[in-house]
Amino acid sequence: MTDLPNPIVTPDETAERAAAEFARLVAIMARLRAPDGCPWDQVQDFDSIAPYTLEEAHEVAEAIAKRDWGSLADELGDLLFQVVYHARMAEEERHFDVTAVTKAISDKMIRRHPHVFGDEAARTAEQQVAGWEVVKAAERASRKESGTLAGVSTALPALTRAAKLTRRAARVGFDWPDAESVLDKLAEETAELRAELPAADKARMADELGDMLFVMANLARKLDLDPEQCLTQASRKFERRFNAVEQNLATEGLTPGEAGLDRMENEWVKVKKDEKSA
Numbered sequence: 001m002t003d004l005p006n007p008i009v010t011p012d013e014t015a016e017r018a019a020a021e022f023a024r025l026v027a028i029m030a031r032l033r034a035p036d037g038c039p040w041d042q043v044q045d046f047d048s049i050a051p052y053t054l055e056e057a058h059e060v061a062e063a064i065a066k067r068d069w070g071s072l073a074d075e076l077g078d079l080l081f082q083v084v085y086h087a088r089m090a091e092e093e094r095h096f097d098v099t100a101v102t103k104a105i106s107d108k109m110i111r112r113h114p115h116v117f118g119d120e121a122a123r124t125a126e127q128q129v130a131g132w133e134v135v136k137a138a139e140r141a142s143r144k145e146s147g148t149l150a151g152v153s154t155a156l157p158a159l160t161r162a163a164k165l166t167r168r169a170a171r172v173g174f175d176w177p178d179a180e181s182v183l184d185k186l187a188e189e190t191a192e193l194r195a196e197l198p199a200a201d202k203a204r205m206a207d208e209l210g211d212m213l214f215v216m217a218n219l220a221r222k223l224d225l226d227p228e229q230c231l232t233q234a235s236r237k238f239e240r241r242f243n244a245v246e247q248n249l250a251t252e253g254l255t256p257g258e259a260g261l262d263r264m265e266n267e268w269v270k271v272k273k274d275e276k277s278a
Helices: 011-033 046-065 069-092 098-111 125-142 158-171 179-196 202-222 227-250 261-277
Strands: none
Touching: 011 069, 046 069, 069 098, 158 202, 158 227, 179 202, 202 227, 227 261
């Protein structure tokens, strides 16, 4: 990780240093895509690079969750490279260039913060959220996107998108009154899935399970929780505990398959107990 200068520089000096490094990165990208550049980079397109963009965004989130600040700088650089990569391909196809990208986000941030860059009165965090939504609604209208749910990206992770859709609907009053009501709905959806189990119709079960997951995303929103983060934490917890079970069995020369379900369940209970007493 690049060390920060000492003493701490002014915002203008930081911007100047950042501009120089950003220009260097843009030039590197152009060189990679040049006729005498990298054969792999030359043949990539938006579709082939998009999965890497998503992967890098997830790696940024993982570094943040681990509070791994050294890795975070590196992962943010990888994500920035993805932005420059897409912008370079767009420039080659005469759609837009990287200047259009940086200008668009700068203009948007100024537009959405009139209390900072304009003459509006200071806002609380809550007032800013409300004001942000007003500006975003106007932006959607200018793009001729109508409807409360317009503009919610289909590329979002499914749980995140579900929570965002329900948040939009809640703003116009389409919402459960409290979390208890959502839990009642979850029980209803669970019963409907249970009723489909005897027939084992995949399409029907998928539909009912989807309803359950959607309600779960709604429940997370009502509890002011991020469903994606909740599931990520649960996955990490499962991974940690199952690894401990495997390690415990390995000390006795056993694999999970050799130990069997009952033995693994006993070890699982021990691991949970040890975690709670630690």
